[in-house]
Amino acid sequence: MAKTSLSTGSFLSSPKLDVVIDTGNPFLNLTVDGFLKIGSVAVAKVAVEETYHCLSKGSISQKNFEHTLKKMCKEGVYWGSVAGLYVGMEYGMERIRGTRDWKNAMLGGALTGALVSAASSSNRDKIVTDAIAGGAIATGALFLNYLT
Structure with a gap:
């Protein structure tokens, strides 16, 4: 089940979007959350970089667009996987050590x-x-x- 909420954050009074995925397992919940949040940061990073490159060249082609989409997916999955792994490891350490x-x-x-x-x-x-x-x-x- 997914739950979305929009609230005001503290950093420069920007909105904060929380998406909660409930798998029924706290470990999986945190891992998926880390994957989605950091993966989306990587996707946005690539989108901005590639937009800059297209604007500086003054043109865009279907080949460039396809390359950008592939790069966005690749970077999103990589960054998201590393983040999910980290969040899972940190949670595992907390459970093993019994302290936060x-x-x-x-x-x-x-x-x-x-x-x-x-x-x-x-x-x-x-x-x-x-x-x-x-x-x-x-x-x-x-x-x-x-x-x-």
Whole structure:
């Protein structure tokens, strides 16, 4: 079941759109939510980038349009998958540890960074550095979220 609500957000008084997908499982709910939200950000990013490129060239063709649609789908799925994986890992850490704190974000980010890196590379050093980066980014984002 999907539920949509529109409310006023706090950042520059912009509207906030929440879409809730209820699968009956909290883990799946969070994972799907992360996939949809971040995937849609990636789709919007590509749409804006490609619009800029078309405007700077002064033309658009059917081939360019098809390329843009494919790129939007590819980026949306990739970003959404990484976000869904991260949200699931963070939730899993919370359930395993029995507490909700910044360490869940750090561990979830590290595991996500390592898994995404391992899927595309067998270089151990790259996997470790990507795990460190994932943990740092997730922890930093959480701390920034506390500031707002």
